[in-house]
Amino acid sequence: DVKVTQSSRYLVKRTGEKVFLECVQDMDHENMFWYRQDPGLGLRLIYFSYDVKMKEKGDIPEGYSVSREKKERFSLILESASTNQTSMYLCASSLKGLAGDEQFFGPGTRLTVL
Amino acid sequence: RKEVEQDPGPFNVPEGATVAFNCTYSNSASQSFFWYRQDCRKEPKLLMSVYSSGNEDGRFTAQLNRASQYISLLIRDSKLSDSATYLCVVAIYNQGGKLIFGQGTELSVKP
Numbered sequence: 001d002v003k004v005t006q007s008s009r010y011l012v013k014r015t016g017e018k019v020f021l022e023c024v025q026d027m028d029h030e031n032m033f034w035y036r037q038d039p040g041l042g043l044r045l046i047y048f049s050y051d052v053k054m055k056e057k058g059d060i061p062e063g064y065s066v067s068r069e070k071k072e073r074f075s076l077i078l079e080s081a082s083t084n085q086t087s088m089y090l091c092a093s094s095l096k097g098l099a100g101d102e103q104f105f106g107p108g109t110r111l112t113v114l
Numbered sequence: 115r116k117e118v119e120q121d122p123g124p125f126n127v128p129e130g131a132t133v134a135f136n137c138t139y140s141n142s143a144s145q146s147f148f149w150y151r152q153d154c155r156k157e158p159k160l161l162m163s164v165y166s167s168g169n170e171d172g173r174f175t176a177q178l179n180r181a182s183q184y185i186s187l188l189i190r191d192s193k194l195s196d197s198a199t200y201l202c203v204v205a206i207y208n209q210g211g212k213l214i215f216g217q218g219t220e221l222s223v224k225p
Binding site for chain 1: 211
């Protein structure tokens with residue numbers, strides 16, 4: 001069974017703090033993704049990575065950065081957290097594919113920025 | 115215009131009912147199509163892929179109309195356990211595995 005784990009289920013941070021969200025997958029997947037999910041807006045892609053040290057901007061990268069130093073780990077960084085970054089953050093992984101392999105999601109991190 | 119559009123619902127149906135969800139996509143280069151299911155406070159999971167010829171998995175039938183850029187999901191004999199949000203998902207060829215998610219349609223099956 002593919003397993004995608006995220007470092008925290010719930011996180012509360014203050015405005016201006018630097019926030020790290022960690023994601024680890026155990027199935028040797030090439031692709032990894034970070035989304036945020038908000039009511040009425042659905043899942044929106046922040047960043048994705050198709051290989052170690054490679055990253056691509058998604059639809060809403062502003063205010064975020066990512067790091068992929070190892071194949072199994074993909075980190076999302078909020079350099080200076082703001083209240084509008086309060087959201088559910090979901091990490092996903094998939095095999096390398098050209099036309100959309102199944103994405104396996106982690107359980108999510110609910111981040112609240114005060 | 116959103117790339118993938120769905121009626122957000124909610125759809126409230128009694129057990130045993132048949133319910134259909136529709137989805138339209140705007141990019142004609144879309145190559146692969148899926149339905150994902152997301153239970154309340156859980157992560158999305160793949161329900162089924164959608165093929166041009168249409169496909170069925172038990173009580174679930176998915177159909178694709180490329181000419182109209184339209185995807186559907188039919189659920190027959192609804193169960194209480196079918197209550198969830200159903201996400202229409204599209205992949206465009208050669209975009210590094212990127213998927214485009216619709217906002218989701220909420221289904222609530224009542225006794």
